[in-house]
Structure formats: C-alpha cells, structure tokens
Amino acid sequence: xxxxxxxxxxxxxxxxxxxxxxxxxxxxxxxxxxxxxxxxxxxxxxxxxxxxxxxxxxxxxxxxxxxxxxxxxxxxxxxxxxxxxxxxxxxxxxxxxxxxxxxxxxxxxxxxxxxxxxxxxxxxxxxxxxxxxxxxxxxxxxxxxxxxxxxxxxxxxxxxxxxxxxxxxxxxxxxxxxxxxxxxxxxxxxxxxxxxxxxxxxxxxxxxxxxxxxxxxxxxxxxxxxxxxxxxxxxxxxxxxxxxxxxxxxxxxxxxxxxxxxxxxx
Amino acid sequence: xxxxxxxxxxxxxxxxxxxxxxxxxxxxxxxxxxxxxxxxxxxxxxxxxxxxxxxxxxxxxxxxxxxxxxxxxxxxxxxxxxxxxxxxxxxxxxxxxxxxxxxxxxxxxxxxxxxxxxxxxxxxxxxxxxxxxxxxxxxxxxxxxxxxxxxxxxxxxxxxxxxxxxxxxxxxxxxxxxxxxxxxxxxxxxxxxxxxxxxxxxxxxxxxxxxxxxxxxxxxxxxxxxxxxxxxxxxxxxxxxxxxxxxxxxxxxxxxxxxxxxxxxxxxxxxxxxxxxxxxxxxxxxxxxxxxxxxxxxxxxxxxxxxxxxxxxxxxxxxxxxxxxxxxxxxxxxxxxxxxxxxxxxxxxxxxxxxxxx
Numbered sequence: 001x002x003x004x005x006x007x008x009x010x011x012x013x014x015x016x017x018x019x020x021x022x023x024x025x026x027x028x029x030x031x032x033x034x035x036x037x038x039x040x041x042x043x044x045x046x047x048x049x050x051x052x053x054x055x056x057x058x059x060x061x062x063x064x065x066x067x068x069x070x071x072x073x074x075x076x077x078x079x080x081x082x083x084x085x086x087x088x089x090x091x092x093x094x095x096x097x098x099x100x101x102x103x104x105x106x107x108x109x110x111x112x113x114x115x116x117x118x119x120x121x122x123x124x125x126x127x128x129x130x131x132x133x134x135x136x137x138x139x140x141x142x143x144x145x146x147x148x149x150x151x152x153x154x155x156x157x158x159x160x161x162x163x164x165x166x167x168x169x170x171x172x173x174x175x176x177x178x179x180x181x182x183x184x185x186x187x188x189x190x191x192x193x194x195x196x197x198x199x200x201x202x203x204x205x206x207x208x209x210x211x212x213x214x215x216x217x218x219x220x221x222x223x224x225x226x227x228x229x230x231x232x233x234x235x236x237x238x239x240x241x242x243x244x245x246x247x248x249x250x251x252x253x254x255x256x257x258x259x260x261x262x263x264x265x266x
Numbered sequence: 267x268x269x270x271x272x273x274x275x276x277x278x279x280x281x282x283x284x285x286x287x288x289x290x291x292x293x294x295x296x297x298x299x300x301x302x303x304x305x306x307x308x309x310x311x312x313x314x315x316x317x318x319x320x321x322x323x324x325x326x327x328x329x330x331x332x333x334x335x336x337x338x339x340x341x342x343x344x345x346x347x348x349x350x351x352x353x354x355x356x357x358x359x360x361x362x363x364x365x366x367x368x369x370x371x372x373x374x375x376x377x378x379x380x381x382x383x384x385x386x387x388x389x390x391x392x393x394x395x396x397x398x399x400x401x402x403x404x405x406x407x408x409x410x411x412x413x414x415x416x417x418x419x420x421x422x423x424x425x426x427x428x429x430x431x432x433x434x435x436x437x438x439x440x441x442x443x444x445x446x447x448x449x450x451x452x453x454x455x456x457x458x459x460x461x462x463x464x465x466x467x468x469x470x471x472x473x474x475x476x477x478x479x480x481x482x483x484x485x486x487x488x489x490x491x492x493x494x495x496x497x498x499x500x501x502x503x504x505x506x507x508x509x510x511x512x513x514x515x516x517x518x519x520x521x522x523x524x525x526x527x528x529x530x531x532x533x534x535x536x537x538x539x540x541x542x543x544x545x546x547x548x549x550x551x552x553x554x555x556x557x558x559x560x561x562x563x564x565x566x567x568x569x570x571x572x573x574x575x576x577x578x579x580x581x582x583x584x585x586x587x588x589x590x591x592x593x594x595x596x597x598x599x600x601x602x603x604x605x606x607x608x609x610x611x612x613x614x615x616x617x618x619x620x621x622x623x624x
Contacts, residue, residue: 052476078478090473092466094533098278102459103466107478109459113487116458117451123458124279130459131275170477 003030005174005206006051006069011060012230013046020046022230023060028174033200033207033220037241038227039250044210045087047227048178051208052084053077064174079107081173085163087182087210093152097143097162100151101134104169108133137168140203141195157188164195168203175199177209181216189216196220214242226250268601281453298442302435310438311506312550316542317441318502321448323526323538325495328452330524331533332461333488334468335383338392339399340523343493345406345515346372347500349413352421352510361424361431361440368501369494375402376493380486399520406512418511421504441502448495452535455491464488496523525574529581531588540589548573587611 006028013021021043028034036044049055051062053074062069064080072080083104092100110126138144141161146154151162160183167175180196181189193216199205200220211217217224218238226233226247234244241247270277270284282288302310322344330336347368354364382394406413413419424431424440431437455461463484466474475481504510522545530541552573556564563569585592591611599606 054472054475074475075478075480078476084476086473090470092469092473094469095462095465099462099465103462103474103477103479106459106463106466111458113460116455116460119454119458123454124276127279127458128275131278135275166477 002032004028005030006062006064006208008047008050008062009060011047011050011062012058013043013050013055014058019230021050021057024227024230024232025060026225026232026235028206028208029223031200031204031206032222033196033209035217035221035224035238036208036210036227037212037214037217037224038233041229042227043230044227045178046230048084048176048208048210051077051082051176078170078172081171082176083167083170083172083174084176085160085167085178085180087178089156089159089163091151091159091163091166094150096148096150097146097154097165098134098138098148100162100166101137101169102130104137104166105130105133107170133171134169137165140168140198141165156183157185160184160188160192164192168199168205172205174206174208177207177211179210179212181211181213189213192216193219214238218242279457281450281457295446302438307434310434312546314434314438314441314506316539316546317438317445318499318506319523319526319542319545320539321441321445321502322496322499322523323530323542324448324452324535325492325499326523327527327530327532327535327538328455328464328495329488329492330527331537332456332468333464333485335485335488336388336392336524337379337395337489337492337520338517338524339379339395339397339402339520340492340496341515341517341519342399342402343372343376343496344500344503344519344523345402345510345512346375346493347497348504348510348515349406349419349500350497351501351504352419353412355422355424355505356420360427362426365444365498365501368497370497372497372500373490373494376496377486377490379493380489383485383489384482396517396520399517403512403516406515413512416512418509420509421507424505437505441506444498444502448498449535456535460484460487525578527588529578529588531590534588534590536590536593537588540593544589548577 004027007026009025011021011024012019024043024047026034036047038044046055050057051069053069053072057070064082069077069080092103095103108130111120111123115123138147141164143158143161143165146158146162151159154162160180164177164180167177177196180192184192196207196209196216197220200207207220209221221238223236224238224241225235226241226244228246228250233246233250234241236244268284268286272278277283282291298313301313305313322340325343326337326340350368350371351364354367355361359367379395379398383391386394407416409415424437431440452461455464463474463479466477466479467481467484467488471481500515507514526541526545527537528541529544530539531537549570552570556569558564581588587594595611598610
C-alpha cells in the first residue's frame with residue numbers, strides 16, 4: 001500500500017448561488033501522477049485553488065501528510081512542499097528567467113533582512129547554493145538559452161516551461177500543474193509529457209494536474225478523476241475513465257440526446 | 267559590443283559585472299571626492315542637495331519601483347526624519363545617534379502607514395498615503411511645544427562626537443558617505459532574497475504568495491525601509507537647510523519626489539540619482555535660460571511649473587522608462603553601431619494578468 005500524500009474529504013465551495021465544487025473526495029498517492037479532467041467550469045481549477053489556499057472551502061477538509069491544510073495561511077503552502085503553476089501564466093515579467101527561478105528558492109532562504117542588507121558571507125554562500133539548485137532545474141528542463149532573458153520577451157511556450165521550472169525550484173513534494181499543455185503546440189506538448197514523466201520517475205515528485213489534452217493525460221497519468229459541474233463523475237485509470245458512461249455523457253451528451261436530434265425515419 | 271565570459275556563479279552576484287563598471291564608477295567616485303576642489307561653493311551645495319534627494323529617491327524607488335506600491339505622501343517621512351533630527355540634535359545628541367533615531371522613527375511610522383497597503387491598491391493606496399501626508403503636515407504645524415509650529419525650528423550643526431561639521435565641504439562628504447552606503451544597501455537587497463521578494467510582489471502577488479512569500483510582511487517591510495531612507499534624507503535635508511518648517515514637507519514636496527523617480531526611471535537604482543540631478547538642476551537651468559528669453563516669457567510667473575509639467579508629460583508619453591531608459595537606448599546604440607534597430611526596446615504588448623507595473 002503506497003502512502004497517501006494528499007487527501008481531500010467532502011470538499012464543497014459555494015460562490016453565491018453557484019456550487020463550484022460539490023462534495024468532492026479523492027486521495028493522491030505518493031509518487032503518482034493524478035489528473036483532474038472535466039469540461040469547462042467543472043471546478044478543476046477551483047480544487048487547485050483550494051489546495052493552494054487561495055479559496056476557503058465552504059465545507060470539507062484537505063489533509064496533507066497527515067496535517068490539515070485548511071488551517072494554513074496561503075503563503076505557508078510552499079514551505080510545506082506544495083508548488084503550483086497557473087493556467088494563465090503568472091510569472092514575474094520584469095525579471096530575468098534566472099531571477100524567477102531564484103524567487104522559487106524563497107522558502108529555502110537562510111538569511112534575514114540585515115544579512116541581506118550587508119550581504120554577509122552567509123548571504124553570499126546561500127545565494128550560491130540557490131544558484132546551484134536553479135542551475136540543476138535549468139539543466140533538467142533545457143532552459144540554458146533563456147537564462148538571462150527577461151520573461152516579458154519570451155514566447156508563450158517557453159514561459160510555460162519557465163513556470164514549471166520555477167515551481168520545481170521550490171523542491172516540492174507535490175507539484176500542482178494547472179493545464180500544463182494549454183497553448184502549446186504538438187511538439188511542446190510531447191516535451192511536457194516527457195518532463196512530467198521525468199519529474200515523477202527521476203525526481204520522485206508527486207504530480208496533481210488539470211489537463212484537457214487526453215493524449216497527454218493517457219500518456220502520463222496513473223489515475224484520473226473526472227469531474228462535471230463540481231461533482232465527481234469517475235475515478236480510475238485513464239482507460240477506465242475514458243470509457244465510463246458518465247464521462248462520455250458529460251463530454252458528448254447521452255444517447256437519448258443524440259437520437260432526439262436524428263431525423264425521424266420516413 | 268562587450269561579451270562577458272562567465273565561468274563562475276559568483277560572477278552574477280558581483281556588483282561590478284565587468285571592468286567597465288569598475289572603471290566608470292571608480293571614476294565617478296573620484297570625481298565626487300574631488301568635487302569640493304573643482305566646483306564653486308554654490309554648485310557644491312546643489313550637489314549636496316542632489317545626494318540628499320537621491321537618498322529619498324532610493325527609498326521611494328524601493329517602494330514604488332521595486333515593490334509596486336505608490337506613495338503620494340512621501341514628504342511626510344522626510345518631515346518626520348527632519349523634525350526628529352532637529353529635536354534630538356538640539357537636545358545635544360550626536361549626529362549618528364540622532365540619524366539612527368530619525369531613521370527608526372520614520373520606519374516605525376512607515377510600518378503603520380504600510381498597514382492599509384495590505385488591503386488597498388493603486389489609486390486607493392495613493393489616497394491613503396496622500397491623506398497621511400496631510401495629517402503629518404498638520405501635526406508638525408500644531409504640535410508647537412516640540413516642532414515650533416508654523417514658525418519652524420532651527421537645527422544646530424551636525425556633531426560627530428565632538429567634531430562639529432560646520433563647513434559646506436564637510437557636510438557634503440557626510441552626505442556622500444550616507445548616499446553611497448544607502449545605494450550599496452539597496453543593491454545588496456536587490457541581489458538577495460528580500461529584494462527578489464519585493465520584485466515578485468510587484469509583478470504578481472498571487473504567484474509571489476504561492477512561492478511562499480508572506481505578502482503582508484514584505485509589503486510593510488518595504489514601506490518601513492522606504493520610510494527609513496526618506497527619514498535619513500529628511501535629517502540631512504534639515505541640517506542642510508538649517509531651518510525647517512511644516513510647509514517644506516507638504517504635498518508639493520511629495521509630488522516632487524514622485525516626479526523625480528518617474529523622470530529618473532521607475533524600477534532602476536540609477537533612476538533615483540538621475541531623477542535627483544534633474545530635480546535640482548532644472549530650476550538652475552531655467553534661471554540661466556530665463557535671461558536669454560524675451561521678457562514676456564522669461565519674467566512670466568509660473569514659468570517653472572509650466573516647464574515641469576511639459577517635461578513630465580513628455581516623459582510619460584515618449585520615454586516611460588525615464589532618463590535611465592533613455593541612457594540604456596543611447597548606450598545600446600553606441601555598442602551595437604551600426605546595427606541598432608528602432609524597435610529594440612519596444613515593449614511587447616502582452617495580455618497577461620501579471621502586466622501590472624504600468
């Protein structure tokens with residue numbers, strides 16, 4: 001039995017009259033790639049925002065390594081080893097790629113304000129250590145060419161990778177990827193699939209992602225959770241979920257819907 | 267064109283990235299050290315003011331340029347610093363201790379003013395800091411037992427443990443030392459986690475938070491540091507003027523400070539200095555040019571205000587990156603000659619949410 005890293009129990013969120021997430025429960029196991037799928041507005045990103053504490057759940061709880069996440073303030077999440085990327089890239093645009101990655105090392109800072117102000121020997125060595133870690137990530141994702149480029153000048157595809165790199169720089173145990181392949185072309189999506197597999201196999205980081213591209217999902221996911229309108233439809237291997245009748249209905253409509261559209265036989 | 271061959275990560279941490287930096291900044295320091303002997307007393311006084319304003323500008327740059335929080339009441343911190351210095355110096359405290367107290371008290375006030383910044387942004391923060399500026403001005407005018415009210419207050423000469431800095435030259439060197447130390451402090455912050463956290467907050471709060479940056483802590487820290495620098499500048503300003511009154515720290519002074527960093531170039535340390543040079547020398551230039559203009563223009567009241575307005579509008583329209591941005595373009599043009607292209611610095615229009623600096 002593999003260890004359970006994160007478990008959500010009966011999560012619900014209500015925004016005014018909209019029940020965005022409705023009684024959702026799932027477990028993410030140590031070392032797996034767990035994917036949330038579902039049509040637009042299914043509540044996938046909301047689940048992400050619950051885990052990174054941007055929203056408060058209306059009811060239900062999230063526990064991570066045995067402790068309750070809902071008791072933590074939003075900025076404490078990264079220090080617990082949970083890193084995330086955003087659907088609409090949220091990088092620090094007026095800074096270089098390297099600086100972005102170094103910001104990712106923030107939770108591992110060893111110096112305080114005064115040491116920084118005088119740039120003491122400790123600040124210097126901490127800075128070099130952070131740089132070594134950032135360079136490891138740069139090597140891992142092949143970002144060498146873009147190291148000193150400003151993010152504002154980078155194409156979309158590269159920004160996506162930089163955001164992944166910044167999340168990896170925090171040395172997470174759990175990585176939340178919000179639509180890692182959105183806006184990427186076929187080759188870039190293939191690269192992303194390899195990286196996600198490498199993140200799992202080589203770095204041993206558990207991945208929880210939201211994704212629409214079913215090719216990518218079936219390539220890398222160990223388990224898939226399908227949602228629609230805030231509710232869980234199905235949970236299982238990619239194969240099982242894709243053929244699950246409720247999932248097919250959510251994406252394509254039911255047989256009844258389709259047959260009612262057919263012209264009546266003369 | 268210069269190519270830097272990097273063989274060591276420590277190279278990226280160095281303040282002087284290559285020989286050119288060492289040469290030019292070394293030359294600048296020598297020039298500043300020699301200034302009392304190569305300029306007139308009048309221009310030395312102007313240079314002293316430039317250094318004082320640059321220190322205040324560094325403070326505001328840290329807040330507005332690097333943390334993305336605007337303050338329309340920064341003159342108030344200048345005032346708090348100046349009055350603290352005045353009261354303590356007159357009570358007989360030596361200069362360094364009084365300066366520390368001035369910085370400390372300003373920082374404490376900055377911390378309190380920073381608290382609303384945790385809730386409000388943009389124009390609302392501008393309004394909050396603006397009204398704070400009015401409150402401080404009013405306090406300085408009404409608290410007559412300490413501040414002397416609208417009649418103002420005289421400040422004794424700075425006293426460095428028995429050595430009284432009486433002459434303009436001595437005070438110039440004092441300002442130079444303070445300005446150099448403040449600049450080094452800011453540069454150190456910017457190459458370390460604290461400064462990067464500020465920049466992260468400026469560019470995207472939500473992702474700064476998800477990287478583990480405590481927004482409230484760093485925003486108030488930025489306010490406190492910025493206010494401390496303004497307080498130090500205020501203390502020096504008080505000594506230089508020898509007489510301070512509440513109307514020296516009013517809204518116009520706050521606007522001057524903001525104007526200074528916008529014209530200098532928001533988001534660059536150079537910008538604080540270039541802005542200070544601009545702010546101090548422009549009135550001098552206007553005075554010089556005035557004599558050559560026809561009387562109807564040259565002697566017209568409000569000429570200075572019009573020139574300021576025109577310059578500011580022109581900068582916002584044609585050079586949003588300020589004097590430092592202009593200098594970068596000229597330098598790149600010279601380095602790449604004849605391959606400079608017109609669009610090289612053109613901002614890419616990006617329709618990302620994080621594009622919030624503008």
